[in-house]
Amino acid sequence: MQRRLGVGLTLGTTLLWLFVAVVTALIVEDTLNKTLDSVLEEAAQRLLSLAVVEIFNREDSDLLQQVAALHPHEEYITYLVRGMDGAPLLVSHDIDLSVFPETPQTGLRSTATHRLYGISAVSDTFFIEVAEPLASRRQAKWQTIGMLFLPLAGLIPLSLIGIWWFVRRSLRGVLEYRTMLEVRGAGDLSPVRGENLPAEIVPIGEAVNQLLERLRRTLEAERSFTANSAHELRTPLAATLAQVQRLRREAPDGPIQDRTERIEASLRELSRLSEKLMQLAKAESGGLLVESPENILPIVTHLVDDFQRATETPLMLSLPNEACVMSSIDPDVLAILLRNLIENALKHGQKDRPVEVCVLGNGLLRVINAGPVVPVEDLNRLTDRFQRANTPAAGSGLGLAIAHAIAVGAGATLTLASPASGRVDGFEASLRLPH
Numbered sequence: 001m002q003r004r005l006g007v008g009l010t011l012g013t014t015l016l017w018l019f020v021a022v023v024t025a026l027i028v029e030d031t032l033n034k035t036l037d038s039v040l041e042e043a044a045q046r047l048l049s050l051a052v053v054e055i056f057n058r059e060d061s062d063l064l065q066q067v068a069a070l071h072p073h074e075e076y077i078t079y080l081v082r083g084m085d086g087a088p089l090l091v092s093h094d095i096d097l098s099v100f101p102e103t104p105q106t107g108l109r110s111t112a113t114h115r116l117y118g119i120s121a122v123s124d125t126f127f128i129e130v131a132e133p134l135a136s137r138r139q140a141k142w143q144t145i146g147m148l149f150l151p152l153a154g155l156i157p158l159s160l161i162g163i164w165w166f167v168r169r170s171l172r173g174v175l176e177y178r179t180m181l182e183v184r185g186a187g188d189l190s191p192v193r194g195e196n197l198p199a200e201i202v203p204i205g206e207a208v209n210q211l212l213e214r215l216r217r218t219l220e221a222e223r224s225f226t227a228n229s230a231h232e233l234r235t236p237l238a239a240t241l242a243q244v245q246r247l248r249r250e251a252p253d254g255p256i257q258d259r260t261e262r263i264e265a266s267l268r269e270l271s272r273l274s275e276k277l278m279q280l281a282k283a284e285s286g287g288l289l290v291e292s293p294e295n296i297l298p299i300v301t302h303l304v305d306d307f308q309r310a311t312e313t314p315l316m317l318s319l320p321n322e323a324c325v326m327s328s329i330d331p332d333v334l335a336i337l338l339r340n341l342i343e344n345a346l347k348h349g350q351k352d353r354p355v356e357v358c359v360l361g362n363g364l365l366r367v368i369n370a371g372p373v374v375p376v377e378d379l380n381r382l383t384d385r386f387q388r389a390n391t392p393a394a395g396s397g398l399g400l401a402i403a404h405a406i407a408v409g410a411g412a413t414l415t416l417a418s419p420a421s422g423r424v425d426g427f428e429a430s431l432r433l434p435h
């Protein structure tokens with residue numbers, strides 16, 4: 001907007017100036033020509049009457065006479081008086097005869113170099129022609145045009161700077177508003193304070209705030225519903241599970257035993273799902289950052305140890321040389337995220353090949369496992385809720401959605417790749433923590 005206004009207004013002013021300059025130059029040229037022509041005529045008429053008297057008073061009136069200069073000076077207007085036969089009788093002192101055409105002519109006319117005026121007297125017996133060089137007229141014209149165009153050289157940069165400054169000043173409120181919108185995180189739905197907004201933009205600011213408020217309420221309602229339902233399910237699920245476990249212990253071997261086992265497995269799956277729903281609600285609730293950054297290495301080490309105790313698949317942890325990697329992401333939330341990534345690697349990866357968990361000093365976390373390649377078109381949608389690729393393992397399809405929501409809320413980036421970088425197979429989830 002600033003650039004468009006600056007360029008547009010400058011271009012407009014320049015064109016207007018050019019137009020005015022051209023018109024002024026034309027008017028000045030016309031007036032100058034008229035004035036100088038009338039001076040020329042006046043001079044010719046005055047000179048002719050003097051010349052006729054002078055020639056009549058001469059003894060030998062057929063001889064050419066050159067008027068002597070009173071003071072040495074450069075002649076601007078030269079004149080030539082001819083007799084009836086066209087022979088020159090009287091000329092000015094500095095004359096160049098080649099300036100005058102062969103045949104005299106009354107009235108005004110122009111040659112390539114001079115402006116001429118001719119007039120006759122005493123019934124065409126005497127004829128005078130006065131010549132003025134055109135060069136001086138041209139010079140006057142170009143000087144006028146030059147003087148009119150000179151201000152343009154200053155006008156263009158000055159107007160650009162002036163307009164830029166003025167527009168910037170007037171748009172200060174809008175620019176502040178833009179910066180406020182830019183710096184806020186994706187999860188920040190609090191109202192934007194646009195105090196210095198121009199009156200025309202204030203309604204837009206209000207509409208944005210209303211929209212944010214509605215969005216915030218809708219999201220909150222959805223989240224609290226998810227969290228509450230998952231929470232409410234927890235106790236009855238745990239109670240039912242306990243009952244079923246008791247039933248299985250008491251039931252005799254046979255079909256009833258098998259059936260209770262299956263019911264128990266389904267109940268476990270259900271409680272895992274409700275656990276995931278609670279995690280998702282937390283991940284999407286915002287406030288995923290803590291005031292003072294904390295070292296993430298102990299969390300990673302602890303998690304890897306935890307998983308290693310529960311699985312046969314070897315977990316390989318590689319830590320950076322630095323003693324600590326600081327991040328302001330909430331440690332609990334980071335643990336949920338990593339848990340989901342490592343759980344996926346163990347669950348969907350090839351069981352007899354190790355899972356690598358790798359932390360780099362610059363805050364890059366990678367979880368890599370072996371296994372069949374996941375097609376690219378699947379990779380892009382896996383971070384949506386309830387989306388799963390072709391895998392024999394059981395699951396809800398919420399793990400990567402939780403990880404993605406946490407990454408977005410904490411200002412981190414989660415990238416999925418398959419095959420894993422530097423390999424021909426496998427899966428890699430990498431998380432770049434914000435500094």
Ligand SMILES: Nc1ncnc2c1ncn2[C@@H]1O[C@H](COP(=O)(O)OP(=O)(O)O)[C@@H](O)[C@H]1O
Nearest residue numbers: 344345348388389391395396397398399400427
């Ligand atoms: N480490 C991994 N290796 C191979 N495939 C994976 C891996 N992690 C996730 N996936 C694929 O992405 C899908 C979605 O993962 P997720 O959201 O955690 O759901 P779930 O694990 O419950 O299936 C999985 O079903 C699986 O197909």
Ligand SMILES: [Mg+2]
Nearest residue numbers: 344395399400
């Ligand atoms: Mg999962």
